[in-house]
Amino acid sequence: MNFNHSPIWTLISTFGLMSLFAVGGANAAIPEMHRIAVDVQHWLTDKQFADVYAISQLSPGPNVLIVTLIGYAVAGVAGALAATLAMCVPTAVLAYWVSRLLTRSSHSRWPAIIQAALVPLSIGLMGASGLVLALTSDRTWTAGLVTAAVAVLAFATRLNPLWLLLAGGLLGFAGFIG
Amino acid sequence: MPPDSPPVAMAAPDLPISAPPGLLALFAAFAKMSLSGFGGVLAFARRGIVDHHRWMTAEEFNETFALCHFLPGPNIVNLSVVFGARFRGVPGSIAAFAGLVGPPVVIVTILAVLYGRYGEIDALRRILAGISCAAVGLLISVVFRMMMPLIKKRDVVGVAVMAAVFTAIGVLRLPLPAVLLVAIPLSVAITIATRRVKA
Numbered sequence: 001m002n003f004n005h006s007p008i009w010t011l012i013s014t015f016g017l018m019s020l021f022a023v024g025g026a027n028a029a030i031p032e033m034h035r036i037a038v039d040v041q042h043w044l045t046d047k048q049f050a051d052v053y054a055i056s057q058l059s060p061g062p063n064v065l066i067v068t069l070i071g072y073a074v075a076g077v078a079g080a081l082a083a084t085l086a087m088c089v090p091t092a093v094l095a096y097w098v099s100r101l102l103t104r105s106s107h108s109r110w111p112a113i114i115q116a117a118l119v120p121l122s123i124g125l126m127g128a129s130g131l132v133l134a135l136t137s138d139r140t141w142t143a144g145l146v147t148a149a150v151a152v153l154a155f156a157t158r159l160n161p162l163w164l165l166l167a168g169g170l171l172g173f174a175g176f177i178g
Numbered sequence: 179m180p181p182d183s184p185p186v187a188m189a190a191p192d193l194p195i196s197a198p199p200g201l202l203a204l205f206a207a208f209a210k211m212s213l214s215g216f217g218g219v220l221a222f223a224r225r226g227i228v229d230h231h232r233w234m235t236a237e238e239f240n241e242t243f244a245l246c247h248f249l250p251g252p253n254i255v256n257l258s259v260v261f262g263a264r265f266r267g268v269p270g271s272i273a274a275f276a277g278l279v280g281p282p283v284v285i286v287t288i289l290a291v292l293y294g295r296y297g298e299i300d301a302l303r304r305i306l307a308g309i310s311c312a313a314v315g316l317l318i319s320v321v322f323r324m325m326m327p328l329i330k331k332r333d334v335v336g337v338a339v340m341a342a343v344f345t346a347i348g349v350l351r352l353p354l355p356a357v358l359l360v361a362i363p364l365s366v367a368i369t370i371a372t373r374r375v376k377a
Contacts, residue, residue, distance in 0.1 A: 017355070018354070019250065019251045020250050020251070021250060021354050021355050021358055022250050022251050022252070023250050023358060023362075024247075025247075025251070025252050025253045025254075026251075026252045027317060027320075029354065031347045031348060031351065031354070032347075032353070032354040035351060035353065035354075039351075050307070050310045051293065051297065051306050051310065053310055053313060053314075054306050054307075054309040054310035054313050055286065055289050055290070055293060055306070056286065057309070057310075057313040057316070058216075058289070058309055058313075059282060059285050059286045059289055060212065060213045060214065060215055060216050060282055060285065061212045061213065061215060061219065061278075061279070061281070061282025061283075061285070061286070062212065062215070062219050062252055062254045062255060062278065062279065062282070063252065064252040064255060064279075065282055065283065065286045068283050068286050068287065068290075069286060069289075069290050072287060072290040073290070077287060080283070080287050080290065081283075084279065084283055087251070087252065088251070088252060088255045088275070088279060090251070091249060091250050091251025091252070091255065091256060092251070092255055092256060092259040092271070092275060094249060094250070094251070095245075095246060095249050095251070095256035095259050095260050096259050096260065096263055096268075096271060098245070098249060099242075099245060099260040099263065099264075100263075102245065113366065113369055113370060113373070114248055114366060115244060115247070115248040116369050117362070117365040117366040117368070117369040118248050118362070118365070119328075119336070120328060120333075120335075120336040120337070120339040120340040120343070120365065121339060121340070121343050121358075121361055121362065121365055122247075122324075123321060123324045123325055123328070123340045124339065124340040124341065124342065124343030124344040124347070125343055125344075125347060126317070126320065126321045126324065127321045127325075127340070127344040127348060128343070128344050128347035128348030128349075129317060129348075130314065130317050130318040130321050130348075131344070131348040131349070132348060133310075133313075133314045133317060134314050134318070137307070137310040137311050137313075137314050138311060138314065143307070143311045144311075146308065146311040146312060146315065147311045147312070147314045147315040147318070148315065149315065150311070150312045150314075150315025150316060150319070151315040151316070151318040151319045151322070152319075153315075153319075154315060154316050154319035154320075155319040155322050155323060160216075161216060161316050162216045164312050164315070164316060165216075165309050165312050165313060165316070166309075167312065168308040168309045168310075168311050168312025168313070168315075169305045169306075169308045169309045169312075170305075170308065171308045171311075172304045172305045172306070172307045172308020172309065172311070173301060173304055173305045173308065175304060176308070177304065177307045177308050177311060
């Protein structure tokens with residue numbers, strides 16, 4: 001670990017900025033997290049990033065927990081807390097002020113226009129997250145098959161996502177993923 | 179309450195009849211929603227706030243969520259802050275936020291410690307690999323669900339913007355801030371222009 005510049009500060013500045021650009025929520029920011037954590041900062045390998053995403057999906061709570069895990073990998077418990085707060089607090093303060101502003105002038109048509117403009121953007125970002133994660137997680141054709149099967153099942157049925165995650169874990173344990 | 183006491187407030191099914199929650203109630207309610215939320219908390223937040231506690235009507239909830247969805251950052255975190263502030267000001271925001279994020283952060287940190295210690299065990303690696311394949315499939319299904327309204331409306335411009343952002347971030351791997359600084363003004367301009375044409 002490099003002690004010359006504090007990793008905690010890098011975590012705070014990285015995720016504090018990302019917080020304000022994460023249009024469409026934490027899952028839409030995954031390509032950016034991967035770009036910074038794996039390609040730029042070399043905090044995690046590709047495989048570790050895939051593992052971290054799996055763990056964050058396996059635990060209850062908001063999707064933003066992947067940031068907690070990246071922070072933990074970089075600087076332990078302090079890093080986990082720093083990264084989580086950096087990702088949440090700037091946007092939380094913004095949300096607080098905007099909601100107070102809007103309750104005073106609720107007849108503006110700007111919120112509707114901005115929202116309509118952001119919907120296709122955030123879907124495109126989420127799609128990019130799907131692609132980046134598929135490229136990091138699906139190393140074999142059987143792995144790709146499991147991803148495709150889960151995508152179809154989750155799209156077409158109302159199955160609890162937890163069962164699909166557990167089924168994936170069982171297939172992995174059985175050596176199907178390779 | 180004794181069973182024969184007069185009904186002070188009749189339960190009207192569509193109205194939020196509960197008194198505004200206190201700080202502890204806010205913390206507890208958001209902690210409960212968060213801890214039951216596997217694969218996203220939103221569905222549990224709606225159930226808890228609208229159906230169970232009746233702190234908001236479905237319509238109020240949709241409006242609040244729409245606001246939180248168009249702001250950047252984790253949507254459900256924004257929702258907890260806006261919701262807490264509405265009833266109890268800044269302390270309410272902090273209570274709801276702490277309830278939403280605190281308990282799961284403890285759980286996920288414990289999982290991270292276990293992963294650090296046992297992550298190299300072969301069986302665990304295989305299980306995690308399987309779970310991550312499935313988790314990616316779940317994310318892809320959400321993307322397709324979100325795309326359906328655009329496709330049903332035959333929104334060519336929306337699909338084009340979506341495809342452009344997907345290519346810039348997913349394929350070309352450009353930095354997010356740069357892409358958004360171009361894409362957001364462009365998308366807002368296109369939305370205003372198409373609304374003028376329709377009007």
